[in-house]
Amino acid sequence: MTAPQTVDLLIEARWVIPVEPHGTVLDAHAVAVDDDRIVAILPIAEARRRFEPRERAELTEHALIPGLVNAHVHNPMALMRGLADDVPFAVWLQERIWPAEARVMGPEFVRDGIELAIAEMIRGGTTCCNENYFFPDVQAATYRRHGFRARVGLPVIEFPTAWARSRDEYFDKALAVHDDLRDDALIGTAFAPHAPYTVSDESFERIHLLSDQLDLPVHLHLHETAGEISDSLRDHGMRPFARIKQIGLVNERLIAVHMTQLTDAEIAECATRGVSIVHNVESNMKLLSGFCPAEKIRRAGVNLALGTDGCASNNDLDLFGEMRSVALVGKLIANDAAALDAASVLRAATYGSARAMGWSERIGTIEVGKQADLAAVRLDAIETQPVYNVISQLVYAAGRHQVSDVWIAGVRKLRDRVLGGFDLVELLERTRRWRDRIATA
């Protein structure tokens, strides 16, 4: 008999849902964590013999899942939650959001919005996000300060903003930010060209070259609305997908966000070329952007990821609510009650989103060797009893407030609902100041 192995943390859970193998529920299992990594997944009884943990978490009524991954956010816009609801996309963007952004855009707005968002994400079991906004330097510093895993978007758009004035400046700044973050354990970068209708072929070509050279994902709003397609046919004589394919961007690095307009040929091409599609079902409904055929995409073998989009169009960063909407609306769209079943939706919100971000080797499932990004969901509330099928319960009944504990890279961020690393009183005061500034300007 060998002596027990010392590890930093042993999490003993009523259920462990590793996501890989698909649909598996491990009863009364433990996850051993050392430093930032998962070192074992095994029955609790066996774990107690094999490991001597420095800290033990006993989660007797909980399901332990991989931390959720939000594959598309504009988190500074958490400060604009509910600023413009029940209006069409064009009014929303041009009359409400852009003017408000113009008034407040800058490093402080980005920092404060992201801090509010990080607090919300952690409390909701989300441990990683794919950020898409201006000031990626501030984004990175903010996520890093809170030990939150993220890819920050290196924005490219063909008009001047508070972040950069010219195409060259966008690229120069992008490369500088990327350089600064080269060896960061938690923070990565991605190119984030805004959309086909706001980015030129020339910029897309530069992005193509650089993303190949630096092995960086390209995080792009694509085929968000029908209008985007018709405008592109008018202006470029082809659909946006064809246009960026011609430039060489349709490959395994492409994170294609929205994709509400898709031909069967385009879906097949996404499958063949390893494109990931990020489904943002609540935002798409709220702004009436269209609906992404998520089940069809999934069945075609395309990697399906989930995102909430920004808080101005959702109005939350709640991936539990999003999973439920994906499963329910997915059935309506696919005309199939078995479409987007609970296990497949949970997979999309974890492994699928991680893979979209190029991080499926690192996070997205509970597997030995992966980073210990974990969330525990307490299921003994009235609202989630009785339990027949744990994965179903997570998707169809649990609320994000039932997330009790969260770890990122082995570091506890939420302990029995208490959030570490934040002065919440100060954060709320700051948030209210932004509100007054945004609402009255």
Next chain:
Amino acid sequence: MTAPQTVDLLIEARWVIPVEPHGTVLDAHAVAVDDDRIVAILPIAEARRRFEPRERAELTEHALIPGLVNAHVHNPMALMRGLADDVPFAVWLQERIWPAEARVMGPEFVRDGIELAIAEMIRGGTTCCNENYFFPDVQAATYRRHGFRARVGLPVIEFPTAWARSRDEYFDKALAVHDDLRDDALIGTAFAPHAPYTVSDESFERIHLLSDQLDLPVHLHLHETAGEISDSLRDHGMRPFARIKQIGLVNERLIAVHMTQLTDAEIAECATRGVSIVHNVESNMKLLSGFCPAEKIRRAGVNLALGTDGCASNNDLDLFGEMRSVALVGKLIANDAAALDAASVLRAATYGSARAMGWSERIGTIEVGKQADLAAVRLDAIETQPVYNVISQLVYAAGRHQVSDVWIAGVRKLRDRVLGGFDLVELLERTRRWRDRIATA
């Protein structure tokens, strides 16, 4: 200057949303309650001068709304939450639900399921429901014991069940239950013929006569699926709506549940004849029943109510989640981003549902003279800040766990998230015993 008036309760809220007038948000208002009724709604400062309350609730970060009304539930099925997910309606009903029900149906199952549901409803801001199940005597006793407002359904179906063996027995028992409840302050009854495909013309005719005579609502699953329509055309030579209209049941007493299949003429007729339609959007998506054109209905002047349906097809009794789904999916179905705006959806979940149940004089809005059925929602959480539009925040961002306090007929049921009237440990143990019995039978 007159002496202050003594009242039982003064609720001072950051915002009061009375629902009537539509869309109104009253800043820093108070609601004065005496016995079971609302006696005044006025600015806090003025309320402090005018009233001497026996109890004061200071809700400095809360929106006070009318208690939500769930216009269609099968609450004993709370014990079957998540028993059968991601399967088509026919498999769900015939292979999963009916066999499980056959094993457990009886007064204890009804009582225990409803107790679980009442706890869930109160914790989620719901103060009234329209029950549709067997054993209405047990239903009534259970709701009354917990001081929860409900109409219990008097079931009629053309086959024997544990409740009744013959048509005459269904009617005899229905009338006996109705008689027992005649003067109950909180509990009423409604006829609950199961559906056109399980109830004969003869029974519908008896219901027509009796509902007129006793002035009782008729709570009926109607046009739930396309299959129901085609079967009716085959068997009766007409659509179910036409069939029950011929019998005389299409009138202001009809609570038509689901209505996923509707012609423009049927919608117009519902408007003219004062029919209420109960929209159950999450259940309809989950079981792929179809989709109810809720915005079209509303614009045609039909009273729109909301329900969650039973926990086996939702899988919760969360009217906050349901409101969000109604607003989001409603935009998709109506092809209009302004459809089912937040204020209209909140109205459907309160006034609309109350009116469907024949109780719009009594509940559904915060107005002087109405019953004090109230729910307070705390909005100072990270997840619901900042606040630009209170009603929007309730529908698009708030979770039901943010409900802090609930009153029914002036009696406090939830106090700062603590639920009165329940031994939750015992309730959960009982729930788990049912689970074991249902899962393994």
